[in-house]
Amino acid sequence: MKFLPLVWAGLWRRPVRSTLTALCIVIAFVLLGLLEGVNAGFARAIANAHREFLITNTRVRGSPPMPMSALAILRSMRGIAEAAPRAYFVANYRDPSPNSSVVLLATYPDLFFHLTAAGLKVTPSAVAALVHTRNGMLVTPPMLTQFGWKVGDTIPLQTTAVKTDGTTTWTFELLGTFDTPNSPTPSYFGVMNYDYFNDSRTADHDTAELFYVRLKDPTRATAMAAAIDTAFANSSHETRTRSQEQRAQAQAKQMGDVELFTDAVIGAVLFTLAFLTGNSLRQALEERAREFGILKSVGYSDGRVLLLAFAEALLLCLPAAALGLIIARLIAPLAREDIGSIVVSGRVAAAGLLCAAGLAFLGAALPASRVARMPITAALGRG
Amino acid sequence: MMRQIPVLTAMSVRDIPRRLGNSLVIVVGIAGVVVVLIPVLAMYLGFRATLQGDGRPDRAIVLSRDATSEDGSSLSRDAVAEILHAAGLRRDARGNPLASAEVVLAAPVARLGDHSDVNVTLRGVGPEYFALRPELRLVAGRMLRTGTQELLVGAAAQSQFAGLQVGDRVRLPQGDWTVVGVFAGGNGARESELIADAQTLMSAFKMDTFNSLVVALDSPSAITTLRNAIVQDERLTVTVSSEPQYLATASDPVNHILRLVTYAIGSIMALGAVFAALNSMYSSVVKRATEMATVRAIGFSGAAIAVAVLIEALLLALIGAAIGVAISYGAFNGVTISTLGGAVYDSQLVYSLTIAPRLVLSAVALACLLGLAGGLLPAIRAARANIPTLLHEN
Numbered sequence: 001m002k003f004l005p006l007v008w009a010g011l012w013r014r015p016v017r018s019t020l021t022a023l024c025i026v027i028a029f030v031l032l033g034l035l036e037g038v039n040a041g042f043a044r045a046i047a048n049a050h051r052e053f054l055i056t057n058t059r060v061r062g063s064p065p066m067p068m069s070a071l072a073i074l075r076s077m078r079g080i081a082e083a084a085p086r087a088y089f090v091a092n093y094r095d096p097s098p099n100s101s102v103v104l105l106a107t108y109p110d111l112f113f114h115l116t117a118a119g120l121k122v123t124p125s126a127v128a129a130l131v132h133t134r135n136g137m138l139v140t141p142p143m144l145t146q147f148g149w150k151v152g153d154t155i156p157l158q159t160t161a162v163k164t165d166g167t168t169t170w171t172f173e174l175l176g177t178f179d180t181p182n183s184p185t186p187s188y189f190g191v192m193n194y195d196y197f198n199d200s201r202t203a204d205h206d207t208a209e210l211f212y213v214r215l216k217d218p219t220r221a222t223a224m225a226a227a228i229d230t231a232f233a234n235s236s237h238e239t240r241t242r243s244q245e246q247r248a249q250a251q252a253k254q255m256g257d258v259e260l261f262t263d264a265v266i267g268a269v270l271f272t273l274a275f276l277t278g279n280s281l282r283q284a285l286e287e288r289a290r291e292f293g294i295l296k297s298v299g300y301s302d303g304r305v306l307l308l309a310f311a312e313a314l315l316l317c318l319p320a321a322a323l324g325l326i327i328a329r330l331i332a333p334l335a336r337e338d339i340g341s342i343v344v345s346g347r348v349a350a351a352g353l354l355c356a357a358g359l360a361f362l363g364a365a366l367p368a369s370r371v372a373r374m375p376i377t378a379a380l381g382r383g
Numbered sequence: 384m385m386r387q388i389p390v391l392t393a394m395s396v397r398d399i400p401r402r403l404g405n406s407l408v409i410v411v412g413i414a415g416v417v418v419v420l421i422p423v424l425a426m427y428l429g430f431r432a433t434l435q436g437d438g439r440p441d442r443a444i445v446l447s448r449d450a451t452s453e454d455g456s457s458l459s460r461d462a463v464a465e466i467l468h469a470a471g472l473r474r475d476a477r478g479n480p481l482a483s484a485e486v487v488l489a490a491p492v493a494r495l496g497d498h499s500d501v502n503v504t505l506r507g508v509g510p511e512y513f514a515l516r517p518e519l520r521l522v523a524g525r526m527l528r529t530g531t532q533e534l535l536v537g538a539a540a541q542s543q544f545a546g547l548q549v550g551d552r553v554r555l556p557q558g559d560w561t562v563v564g565v566f567a568g569g570n571g572a573r574e575s576e577l578i579a580d581a582q583t584l585m586s587a588f589k590m591d592t593f594n595s596l597v598v599a600l601d602s603p604s605a606i607t608t609l610r611n612a613i614v615q616d617e618r619l620t621v622t623v624s625s626e627p628q629y630l631a632t633a634s635d636p637v638n639h640i641l642r643l644v645t646y647a648i649g650s651i652m653a654l655g656a657v658f659a660a661l662n663s664m665y666s667s668v669v670k671r672a673t674e675m676a677t678v679r680a681i682g683f684s685g686a687a688i689a690v691a692v693l694i695e696a697l698l699l700a701l702i703g704a705a706i707g708v709a710i711s712y713g714a715f716n717g718v719t720i721s722t723l724g725g726a727v728y729d730s731q732l733v734y735s736l737t738i739a740p741r742l743v744l745s746a747v748a749l750a751c752l753l754g755l756a757g758g759l760l761p762a763i764r765a766a767r768a769n770i771p772t773l774l775h776e777n
Binding site: 014015017020021023024027029030031034035059060061062063064088092096101160201236264265268269270272273275276279280282283 | 407448456487490502531648651654655
C-alpha cells in the first residue's frame with residue numbers, strides 16, 4: 001500500500017499523455033461494453049427460451065393456415081402435455097392506417113399463458129375473466145397508452161374482411177392487461193378468445209396459423225419436434241416444428257452473424273488499443289529509467305521494480321476501463337429500442353476488466369522487464 | 384513562411400524513424416478505424432443498394448390498404464381483374480396490360496456458409512414477369528412452363544443456399560418442384576428469390592388471394608391516373624405506390640438498425656482515434672521540444688512549425704488510411720453475404736460488399752479529419768514553445 005503514492009506520482013509525471021491514454025481506454029471500453037452487451041443480449045434471449053415449448057408452424061411460410069383437426073392429432077401424441085391454436089387477428093382502431101392497427105392473438109387463453117417461453121405476466125383473475133367473456137381481450141400496457149384505452153372500455157375494431165353477420169366491426173370488452181417482462185422492446189399486442197374470432201370470420205374458418213405445444217419431457221425436444229413433423233408429412237399441411245430456443249437462435253444468426261461481426265470489431269479495437277497503451281507505457285517507463293536506477297541503488301530488487309511498473313500499468317488501465325464500462329451501461333438503454341437485446345451485465349463487466357488487466361500486462365511486459373533488468377550504472381547514466 | 388514549411392516538414396519526416404513507435408500510434412489507430420468502418424459501411428450501402436436496385440419509376444405496386452409490405456397484403460382475384468382494366472397501365476398491341484399478380488411465400492433452405500436454417504423468398508409470378516422486368520434475363524436452363532411444378536432460381540440465391548442447382552428438386556407441398564433455370568440481372572433483391580408460376584403455386588397451396596400486383600405504367604407520371612382510378616374505389620381498399628417509393632419504405636426497419644450501428648460504432652471509434660492521434664503528436668512534440676526551440680531561435684516562425692506538425696499528422700493519418708483500406712479491400716471486397724431483409728418477413732436478402740471508390744474516398748477524408756483534429760493542439764503547443772525555457776531546461 002505504501003507504494004501507491006509512488007505509482008501515482010509516476011503516472012502523473014506526464015499528465016497530458018496519461019490523460020489521453022486513459023481517455024482512449026475509456027472509449028475503447030465503452031465500445032467493448034456495448035458490443036459484448038449485444039452478444040450477451042442474444043445469448044440471454046436464447047437461454048431464456050425453455051426447451052419444453054415448441055411451435056408447430058406450416059413448413060412453407062405464407063402458405064394457408066392449418067386445419068384445427070391438427071390440434072386433436074397433436075393432443076393425442078404421447079409426450080405432449082398441452083397444445084393450443086393461434087390465429088392472427090389484425091384490425092384497425094378508428095382510421096384504416098397502419099399506425100392504428102391492432103394485433104390480437106386468437107387462442108385458448110387458459111392454455112396460452114402456460115405455453116410460451118416469453119414469460120408473459122398475467123393475473124389468474126384476468127385469465128379467468130377472459131375465458132368467461134367471449135368477446136373479451138387482454139392487452140399490453142404500451143398498447144393501452146398508444147390508444148388511450150382504459151380497462152373496462154368497450155372497444156370497436158374494424159377489419160377489412162367481412163364478418164359472418166355482414167359487418168366489419170368487432171366489439172371487444174377490455175378486461176385487463178398482461179406484461180412482457182422478457183421483451184427488450186415495448187410490445188404492442190393483445191390476446192382474445194379463439195372461438196369469438198373463428199365463429200365470426202368468413203375466411204379460413206376452423207384453421208390456425210400455428211400451434212403452441214408444451215412437452216412433458218424437455219429433454220426430448222428435438223425428437224418430439226421431428227415426430228410432430230413426421231406425423232404431418234405428406235399431408236396437405238406439412239409442418240415445421242422448432243423449439244422456441246431454436247427459433248431465437250436462428251433469428252440471431254439471421255441478423256447476419258452478429259457474434260462474428262462484433263467479435264471482429266472488438267478484435268480491431270483491442271489490437272489498436274494494445275498498441276497505443278503499450279507505446280504510452282513504454283515511453284513512460286523508459287523516460288524514467290534513471291529513477292528506477294535510483295530505486296535499485298537504494299535497495300529495490302529487480303522484481304520489486306517490475307512490480308512497480310505493472311502496478312502503474314494497472315492503475316492506468318483498470319479505472320479507465322471501469323469508467324468506460326459504466327458509461328456503456330448508462331447509454332445501453334438508448335440503443336435498446338433499436339437493437340433489441342443489449343445487456344451490459346456483471347459478466348460483461350467482469351470480462352471487460354479482465355481484458356483491461358490483460359492489456360496492462362501485455363503493454364507493460366516488454367518495457368518493464370527492460371527497465372527491471374537494466375544495470376544500475378546504465379540506468380543512472382540515462383538522461 | 385511558405386519557404387520554411389517544406390524545410391520543417393522534411394525535417395520532421397526524416398526524424399520519424401527516431402520516434403517510430405510514437406508515430407505508428409496514429410497510423411495504427413486510424414488504420415483500425417478504417418478497417419472497421421469500411422466493411423460496416425459497405426454492408427449498409429450494399430444492403431440499401433440491393434434492396435432499392437430493382438426500383439423503376441414506371442412500375443407500380445398495388446397492395447391492400449391495411450398493408451405496409453407484400454406479405455401482409457391480400458388482393459382477391461376479382462380486385463386484380465378490376466385493377467387491370469384501370470387507366471394509366473402500359474398495354475401491348477392487343478391491349479393486354481403488362482402486369483404480374485404475385486404471391487410471396489418463404490421456403491426453408493440451408494445457407495451454404497454455415498448450414499444454418501434460413502428462409503428464401505418464393506415468389507409466384509404471372510406469365511408477364513420477365514416482360515415486366517426486362518433487367519432480368521435467363522442465364523442457364525429454360526423458362527417456366529405454366530401448369531407444371533417448376534422453379535427458377537435467382538443467381539444470388541443459388542450462390543448462397545444449398546440445393547438450388549438446375550435439376551435439383553425442392554420439396555414443397557404437392558411434391559417436389561424442379562429447378563429448371565437460373566435468372567440474373569437488375570442488381571436488386573430479385574436475384575435473392577425463387578420464382579414459380581403463381582397459378583400453379585396457388586393451386587398447390589390452395590390459396591385464393593394474391594399478395595400484390597405489379598404493373599408497368601404508361602409513364603412515371605401515369606401513377607396519378609392509376610391512383611385516381613383505383614384508390615378512390617371504396618370496394619377495392621387498395622393502395623398504390625411507385626416501385627422506388629415502395630422499396631424505400633419497405634427497407635426501413637433493417638436499414639435503420641444498420642445505419643444506427645454504422646454511425647454509433649463509427650463515431651465512438653473516431654473519437655478514440657482522435658485521442659490516440661493527440662497522444663502521439665503530443666508526445667512527438669514533447670520529444671522534439673529542444674529541436675523546435677532551436678529552429679525557433681534561428682528564425683523559423685511559430686506558425687511554420689505548427690503547420691509542419693499538422694502536415695506530419697496528416698501524412699501519418701493518410702498512411703494509416705491506406706493500410707486500413709488495403710486490409711479491408713483484401714478481406715471484404717466482393718464478399719457475398721446474406722442477412723434478413725427479403726421480401727417476406729423473415730426471408731433472406733443476398734448482397735455483396737463493394738469497397739467502392741466513394742467509400743475509399745470518405746474513409747480517406749475521415750482519416751484526414753482525424754489526423755488534423757489530433758494534430759491541432761500539439762501543433763499550437765509546438766508553435767508557442769517558450770524558447771529560453773526550453774533551451775535552458777535541456
